[in-house]
Amino acid sequence: MAGLLELIAEAERQLTICNACRYCEGYCAVFPAAERRSAFALGDVVQLANLCHDCRACHQACMFAPPHEFGVDIPGLMRQVRLAGYRRYAWPGALAALFGRPRLTAALVGLAGMLLALLAVVWSHGPGALARSHTGPGAFYQLIGYELLLAGFLALTALVVLVLGVGGRRLWRDVGGDRASLDPGAWAATLADVLLLRYLGGGGGGCYHPDPLHPSRARRVLHQLLFGGFALAFAATLAAAVEQDLLGWLPPYPLLSVPVLLGTAGGAAMVIGAGGLLWLGRRASTTDAPRSRTLDGAFLWLSEAVGVSGLALLALRTTPLIGPLLILHLGTVVGVFVTAPYGKLVHGLHRTLALLQDRAEARREP
Numbered sequence: 001m002a003g004l005l006e007l008i009a010e011a012e013r014q015l016t017i018c019n020a021c022r023y024c025e026g027y028c029a030v031f032p033a034a035e036r037r038s039a040f041a042l043g044d045v046v047q048l049a050n051l052c053h054d055c056r057a058c059h060q061a062c063m064f065a066p067p068h069e070f071g072v073d074i075p076g077l078m079r080q081v082r083l084a085g086y087r088r089y090a091w092p093g094a095l096a097a098l099f100g101r102p103r104l105t106a107a108l109v110g111l112a113g114m115l116l117a118l119l120a121v122v123w124s125h126g127p128g129a130l131a132r133s134h135t136g137p138g139a140f141y142q143l144i145g146y147e148l149l150l151a152g153f154l155a156l157t158a159l160v161v162l163v164l165g166v167g168g169r170r171l172w173r174d175v176g177g178d179r180a181s182l183d184p185g186a187w188a189a190t191l192a193d194v195l196l197l198r199y200l201g202g203g204g205g206g207c208y209h210p211d212p213l214h215p216s217r218a219r220r221v222l223h224q225l226l227f228g229g230f231a232l233a234f235a236a237t238l239a240a241a242v243e244q245d246l247l248g249w250l251p252p253y254p255l256l257s258v259p260v261l262l263g264t265a266g267g268a269a270m271v272i273g274a275g276g277l278l279w280l281g282r283r284a285s286t287t288d289a290p291r292s293r294t295l296d297g298a299f300l301w302l303s304e305a306v307g308v309s310g311l312a313l314l315a316l317r318t319t320p321l322i323g324p325l326l327i328l329h330l331g332t333v334v335g336v337f338v339t340a341p342y343g344k345l346v347h348g349l350h351r352t353l354a355l356l357q358d359r360a361e362a363r364r365e366p
């Protein structure tokens with residue numbers, strides 16, 4: 001893959017052609033943002049790359065796409081810039097190498113998470129706890145002590161927030177973000193862009209991945225199922241914390257309780273969303289962006305494992321499988337947390353910041 005500086009030079013060349021052509025300005029935020037600029041420095045190109053949602057509508061329409069001698073391919077180029085950006089903004093820098101081996105990283109971190117969960121069970125209640133079934137209030141804590149579980153996840157969350165925060169701050173500075181960009185109107189518009197995944201809509205005609213001949217809404221819908229699945233699972237955890245710590249009701253909760261209903265909906269959305277995106281990926285041409293597909297695939301398999309293990313834990317929680325399934329589930333959740341700054345999930349932060357800066361720029365226009 002070309003280095004970031006070569007990509008910037010190539011982006012300057014292609015975007016200058018686009019600024020003269022302007023055919024695609026209604027498709028997404030990239031072209032209007034390019035038109036606001038007469039030169040393309042590193043921060044400008046990173047900003048445009050994170051605005052590009054890879055719907056490929058412009059590429060389908062482009063009369064200057066290969067084999068034309070101008071060789072314009074905005075989505076392909078923007079994809080490469082995003083990948084280079086994930087490495088550039090990763091902190092600590094040495095860990096950026098993990099982006100080169102996403103499947104191995106996801107597998108090893110998931111296994112390390114399971115090993116930690118296993119050690120926590122053995123330390124809390126001895127290895128015998130794994131072979132027994134546990135029922136009644138506090139059943140999960142007969143496997144892992146509550147304080148240990150809470151301390152482990154709070155420490156992990158603090159670490160991930162710190163690491164993502166440092167990287168996000170660097171990107172924010174590069175794309176020209178400042179205090180004035182954080183105005184409430186820009187936030188509200190950005191929230192709508194994220195929730196609707198507006199620019200994956202191909203300007204209304206649909207996304208051309210995986211089928212360049214038949215645009216569809218499938219990728220957008222499946223993405224939002226996966227995104228919503230994670231959000232619901234997070235809401236389920238918060239609801240469980242309220243029931244336990246404020247109301248004094250210990251888990252496992254009944255099937256018709258708020259945490260279980262939210263968790264079940266979240267797990268199902270995650271399984272369908274991640275499974276559907278994996279299926280779309282298999283239908284794409286094998287020469288289609290292999291590096292970003294490997295990064296996507298590693299995260300999608302991890303998400304699938306979180307969803308399936310969570311649903312299995314719910315279905316089999318009264319059987320002796322509760323111990324092994326809890327270890328499997330906690331291990332995969334740790335995998336998602338730890339790989340968040342060094343895997344696909346980091347795009348959510350980069351894209352949100354770019355969308356926010358774009359809305360702020362557009363609001364400042366005379």
Ligand code: HEM
Nearest residue numbers: 053054194200226227230277281296299300347348351352
């Ligand atoms: C927070 C704002 C987010 C935005 C604006 C966003 C936007 C996008 C866009 C435009 C793509 C297609 C281009 C690309 O691969 O980068 C994408 C892909 C992807 N996103 Fe997000 N995303 C966000 C958050 C998330 C979250 C929270 C998750 C998971 C829980 C997620 C999971 C994925 C996955 C797995 C892919 C690859 C899908 C594929 O196979 O095409 N995203 N995202």
Ligand code: SF4
Nearest residue numbers: 018021022023024062
């Ligand atoms: S992608 Fe092609 S058609 Fe679209 S604005 Fe650029 S040069 Fe014009």
Ligand code: SF4
Nearest residue numbers: 028052053055056058
């Ligand atoms: S979002 Fe779609 S139309 Fe806009 S630059 Fe990216 S691929 Fe082209």
